[in-house]
Amino acid sequence: MERIKTFDELTIRDNFLFQHVMRNEQLCTHLIEKIVGIKVRSLHYQAFEKTVNLRLDGKSIRLDVYVEDEEGRVYDIEMQCTNSPRNDLAKRSRFYQSLIDGELLDKGKPYEELNPSYVIFICTFDPFHRNLPIYTFTHCCQEDNRVKLKDKETRMFLNSKGSENAADPEIAAFLRYVDGKAAKGKFVESLDQEVHLVKSMDKVRREYMILSDEIRRRQKEAAEEGMRQGMQQGIQKGRQEGRQEERESNIVAMLKEKIPMETISRITHYSLDQIQKLGKLHGIL
Known part of the structure; x- marks a missing residue:
């Protein structure tokens, strides 16, 4: 039976805590801006209660952090701490993308008006073994990669082990922090302060205890x-x-x-x- 961490043992790497920290709109906005490289004016959280799931292992079919900005761009941010032996992370990202499209179509959008979307996996391992800090994938023609599909779908994989190759100092500091290193730099220090703030909340502690008890019951x-x-x-x-x-x-x-x-x-x-x-x-x- 898998051991469940105590509340005090949780770090930014754990989905439960990561979700709560990302409820801070300012921090979430800044993280998205740094990862994607665009300006975000404000975010709208999409039914955040969907992210409270009865599993802590990162394999949930629910979206961890699902937000939309004022321009209509949709972002799904997932913390990934384990890679399966089959190395199916790419297919998992494809499935998450399908969830987003299904959510948008359920709201009555015709497919030609589907929002630009970003599926962002923050990995505590190097998913493609090239030591890059970020791997970004968009669709292009295999015969001529100058021809873009332009379906407005982007999948990104952050590698916490690749911080030394990050051009942006804040991305490098964030990757080191996810990798368990000390918080250094204004943004990551603010992130760490939010972690401690969330962990000081009795309400959040009780929520985790209830969640842990339910998981133990299911186990x-x-x-x-x-x-x-x-x-x-x-x-x-x-x-x-x-x-x-x-x-x-x-x-x-x-x-x-x-x-x-x-x-x-x-x-x-x-x-x-x-x-x-x-x-x-x-x-x-």
């Missing part, structure tokens, strides 16, 4: 269900082995009565070779 139920399934499989296997022993005992008995193996095979559906091996095993043949 316990899953473990109990696994045990029940295991017991059922064991019983079923035992029954199958018992039936097999009974059939083989009958075959041995028929061999002792000198019943032809061809007849035994028709009755039991055992092959002649199987019957012969049983006979030799019991010293009959």
